[in-house]
Amino acid sequence: MKWFLIFVTDNYRLNTKPDIQHIIRNELNFPNAYTTVGEHACGFYSIAATEPEYNIYLDDEIGIIGDIEIHNITELVGKLPDVQENNWAPEIIVKALYRKYGIQGVKYIAGEFSFVLMDFKEKATFLIRDHLGVKTLFWTKSSMGYFIASDLFLLKKYFDFSRIDYGYFQDFLDSGGFLDTSKTPYYHVFRVPAASIICLKGVMETNLRYWDLREVPEPVRYKDPYNYIEKFREIFEQAVSRRVSKSKRNAVLLSGGLDSSSIFVTAKKIQDIELKPFSAVFDRFQHCDEHELIEELLRKHKTSGSYVKMDNYLHFKGFPYNIPFSYEPAVSSLTFEFSYLLIQQASQEGFTNVLSGFAGDHLLTGSVYSIRDLLRKWNVKRAIQALTNHSIYTNTSALANLKKYVIHADVTADFYNRQSHHYRQFSRKVNHIRDYYKKEIYLQLQGTRTRIFLDRVIGAMFGCSVKHPFLDRQLIEFVYHLPVEYIYDPLFSKPILRAAFHEDLIPQIVNNVNKTTHVQFTCKSIRENWEYISKLxxxxxxxxxxxxxxxxxxxxxxxxxxxxxxxxxxxxxxxxxxxxxxxxxxxxxxxxx
Structure with missing residues (x-):
């Protein structure tokens, strides 16, 4: 976990530099961050981290400061012969890419990053955020210059916290609760959207988009269907391997579902790492409990786990003041206790690199809209089977479903209010995507922004880095171009994940068609804590x-x-x-x- 604050100006010097560790301690109650403070040619920087590792490069022409993880360094070095073999630090790679390709060189990076690149010679400052928006980046401008930070709370001293933009909340509502535009709740404070570069030069402020999933070229097609499964497994294993740590102890948030279980069995095979699963279990709420599945999976892989019994940790106790404050609203904050207690337990046991199965549902679940793709490929029998199964499972009319998912198919309407500008914007975008299952993936990925509360608030409170293997750019690009039958199956969700890991998992997980929910627990939470909720x-x-x-x-x-x-x-x-x-x-x- 890293935090940073950077000040950039042409003609002003601050007499005192902010104590970033003090700010973090006050906001997150996290006392032990390593910090470094320094000056660059146009201002200052301050970085804090849970480990004494910083991404800083400064010379007379270029400055690079931020939080940079690069997953394809070996591939990039092949494009950059000038990079010395013993100096593959991420900031050195970024510098070499910039010198060779200009600022568009960042599109070659596979990784997670938010950083600032300052070209002192050209008097230009670039704010750069990774393809999927895993890392965050914000900025504001004052009469003194530009202030740029990894998190909104680091900027609070430089904007009027007492003034909020009410228009933001209508946008947040219309976007389905996962806003990733330049807007924040505060006037004159801006976000760098995912896959974007903000260029600050003189009085000009421009936004460049350097990547879009729709424009990713289709990879090689395989004649043997099994090759798709092998390739998926290979890329997934790489995604997990890139996110485990050999210097820190690794936790897996293991639910007993397909996503987190696949991450666990993959990480378990990686040598020279310490790994432990952490799971939420129930004694009284049996419909919510997956303890038996977890235990059997752990026995198969000769591993012991750590359990947090959730029965006595009902949601909404003291609501809403029980929720840790974040500087933006987050729908996931409503039921934060699961993640909070698991990450707290992992941290107390010294496991600070946390792997999560988040985004597996977004990427691999598929959609009933895929029926339209099956019909287009003249796979009529399978399309009818899918429509029938969905109608029976949801107890809905087959004719109504035919109209909704085939005749009048409108994927965007499932995500955005038809009257909103978000609906119009994304309708235009997905209209250029032919396959409906790809439209679904494209729109689902917008929803992955909700994990920021888990990463930047809860993870930060305990000094944990939360990693999401399903949010791997190369994995997403591969899945996006899979044939529809690997994404959607009328009987089983996530068919390619089941096929790839059926030997490593247990049959009860592979063959489970009903996703465990926490409805019983949530209803109990609402009833028990209605005295708090009713005040709303x-x-x-x-x-x-x-x-x-x-x-x-x-x-x-x-x-x-x-x-x-x-x-x-x-x-x-x-x-x-x-x-x-x-x-x-x-x-x-x-x-x-």
Whole structure:
């Protein structure tokens, strides 16, 4: 985990440099960050990290500062003969790419990064974020110059925290709760979107997009179907291997589901690493519990795990003030306790490199819209089977499903409000994608931004680096171009993952068609803690200040949620916004107390 703050100016010097460790200690209660502070040709920098490793390169012409992990260094060095064999530091690779290809050289990197590249000779500053937005990057401008940081809280001293942009929350709601535009909740504070470069030069501020999944060339087609499974497994193993640490102890958040189990069995085969799974289990809530599956998998691989019993850790106790404050709303914060307690336990046992199965659902689940792709390929029998199975499983009309998923197929409408500019924007984008299962993957990946709360808030509180092998650029590019039958199966979700790891997993996991949910636990949490939640009925921000919903509809939705009935798709987004607003004003009050 790294945090950094950079000041860039042409004609101003700050008399005092901020104590970044002090800021982190106050915000995250994390006391032991390693820090380094220094000057560059146009200002200063300050970096903190959980390990004494920093990405800094400075000479008379170029400065590179930030958080950079490169996964394809060997491949890149082949393009860069001037790089010395004994000096493959990420910042050296970036410098060599910039000298050879200009700023567009970053598109060749496979990795996770957010950094600033300063060209002192050209008087240009580039803010660069990785392809999938795994690392975060923000900036603001004042009369003194530009302040750039890995996290919003590091910039708080340089903008007016008491003024929030109400338009942001309508955007957040319309985007489905995973906004990745330049907007933040604060005036004059901006995000660098994923796969983007912000160029600051003089008074000019330009945004360059350097990668788009739709434009990735299709890889080689295989005649033997088994080759797809072998290649998938090879790339997946690389994705896991890139994210384990040989210098730190590795934890796997193991649920007993297909995604996290595949990560565990893959990591288990890597030599010279210390690995331990951490799992949430239940005694009273049997419908939520996967303890038996986990135990059998661990016995097969002769491993012991660490368990956190969740029965007594109900959600919403003290809601919403129980939620750790983040500087943006996050839907995943509503049920943060699972991740919080598991990562806390891993940290207490000294396992600070954490592997998560997040994004496996986004990437590999497939979609009923794939029926349209099957019909286009004249695979009528399989298409009918898929439509029938879906109708039976969901207890819905086959005719209605035919109209929705085939005749009037509109994938974008499942993600965005048809009246919003997000719907229009992404409809235009996916219209250029022929296959409907690819449209689904493209849109699902927008939702992976929700993991930032887990990474930058909960992980940071315990000094843990949270890694997501399914958010590997090369893995995603390969999956995007797989034939539809490897993405969607009418009987089993994630067919290629099941095929790739069926020998390493146990049959109960491979053959399980029903994903374990926590409905029973959540309903109990709501009922037990309704005294806290019910306070959201009066003086409600989403109703009275932000005007995102009427009071009548808000009360109706809360009542349905309380009674276990179906709520609208945007209810949890509204609830996350309401929780965030209340925590924001509490934070604001404490600041001036």
């Amino acid at each position: 009925i009066e003086n409600t921000f989403v109703v009275e200040e932000l005007c995102l919903i009427s009071k009548e509809k808000w009360i109706d939705q809360l009542a349905k949620w309380r009674n276990g009935l179906e709520v609208t798709n945007n209810f949890y987004i509204l609830l996350a916004i309401e929780a965030w607003m209340r925590n924001y004003y509490k934070k604001l009050e404490s600041q001036y107390a």
